[in-house]
Amino acid sequence: QSALTQPASVSGSPGQSITISCTGTSSDVGGYNYVSWYQQHPGKAPKLMIYDVSNRPSGVSNRFSGSKSGNTASLTISGLQAEDEADYYCSSYTSSVVFGGGTKLTVL
Amino acid sequence: QVQLVQSGAEVKKPGASVKVSCKASGYTFTSYGISWVRQAPGQGLEWMGWISAYNGNTNYAQKLQGRVTMTTDTSTSTAYMELRSLRSDDTAVYYCARDILPLAAAGDSFDYWGQGTLVTVSS
Numbered sequence: 339q340s341a342l343t344q345p346a347s348v349s350g351s352p353g354q355s356i357t358i359s360c361t362g363t364s365s366d367v368g369g370y371n372y373v374s375w376y377q378q379h380p381g382k383a384p385k386l387m388i389y390d391v392s393n394r395p396s397g398v399s400n401r402f403s404g405s406k407s408g409n410t411a412s413l414t415i416s417g418l419q420a421e422d423e424a425d426y427y428c429s430s431y432t433s434s435v436v437f438g439g440g441t442k443l444t445v446l
Numbered sequence: 447q448v449q450l451v452q453s454g455a456e457v458k459k460p461g462a463s464v465k466v467s468c469k470a471s472g473y474t475f476t477s478y479g480i481s482w483v484r485q486a487p488g489q490g491l492e493w494m495g496w497i498s499a500y501n502g503n504t505n506y507a508q509k510l511q512g513r514v515t516m517t518t519d520t521s522t523s524t525a526y527m528e529l530r531s532l533r534s535d536d537t538a539v540y541y542c543a544r545d546i547l548p549l550a551a552a553g554d555s556f557d558y559w560g561q562g563t564l565v566t567v568s569s
Contacts, residue, residue, distance in 0.1 A: 341490070374555040376491070383562055384483075384491065389546055389555035427491050431554030434507055435481065435493035 342367065342428055342438035349444040355416040358441045360428030361409060368409035372431035375404055375413045378440075379424045387426075388413060420445050448472040450542050450560035457566045458532050465528040466563045468542030475523035476500050479545040481553040482516060482527045484538040485562075492538075496545075496553035497525065505552055532567045539564050 343361040350356040360367065360375075367373055373391045376384035386395050388404035391411065401416045411430075415422055423445040428438040453467040468480065482494040495506035497516040504516050515528045525542055540563045543556030 372554045378491075383541055383559035384543075384556075385559075386546065386555060386557045389557075395546065395557055429491075429493070429555075431552070433552075434505065435496075435554060437491040437493060440490040 340436070342430060342436060344426075344428060344438040344441045346439070347442045347444065349446055350415075350418045351446045352418050352420065354418050355414060356418060356443065357415075358413045358426055358428075358443070360411040360413070360430075360438050362411075362430055362436075363409055366430040366432050366436060367406065367411050370430070370432060371406070373404065373406060373411040374429045374431075375402075375411075376427045376429070377422075377424045378427065384427065415443075418445055448544070448558045450544060450558055452540075452542060452560040452563045455564040455566070457568065460533055460567055460569055462532050462567075463528060463530040464532060464565050465526055466540050466542075466565070468525040468527070468560050470523045470525070470544070473544075475518075476520055477548040479550055479553045480516075480518070480525040481543050481545070481556055482514075483541045483543055483556075485541070486535070486538040489538075494527070494540075499525065500549060529565075532565075534567050537565065537567045 375388040378384045391406045392404045426441045479498045481496040497504045517526045542560040544558040545553045546555045546557040
């Protein structure tokens with residue numbers, strides 16, 4: 339199973355909105371509603387931000403939202419804040435879990 | 447509160463084996479599966495496999511089949527990951543992570559993570 343495709347980097351200014359894409363195939367992202375998004379700060383463990391395409395775990399800010407269209411899932415962060423600067427990974431599940439390559443978000 | 451506490455850093459020689467532990471607390475251990483995810487230095491996340499703490503069922507990444515074994519000890523609420531025939535490219539931080547949903551048939555999303563265990567493979 340190949341890794342999902344994410345942009346290497348995205349950036350935005352405080353208060354703006356950004357979207358990170360995650361492209362797979364009809365065998366993973368497009369075929370199932372099992373897309374998750376994780377935030378990882380340097381030297382820290384990943385943190386689950388979105389699961390099952392658009393569900394937020396308890397305690398995650400509603401500034402984070404997820405969606406999917408065809409074989410591409412998206413994570414949108416609205417009202418960007420300095421603490422959102424981190425690496426973001428998508429994942430999809432079919433018979434195993436596959437991660438995207440990660441996207442570095444820079445808050446300008 | 448839910449916690450996953452992993453064992454300490456390891457240094458191993460090529461060809462050796464390593465066994466990392468992950469002690470769970472704050473929830474009913476047998477109700478949730480545990481996945482193991484690794485991250486090589488400066489690289490992305492790689493899923494290694496999943497084990498049900500309820501019945502011991504496992505699902506390993508194809509790439510690691512034959513080299514990895516995941517087990518649980520329900521008496522101590524601890525999950526273990528053993529990796530054999532270590533190579534230099536197995537150098538990574540290894541994480542355990544809990545399924546977000548109880549009694550899932552397989553792990554797909556992980557809401558609690560251990561602190562990570564650095565395994566260094568070097569001659």
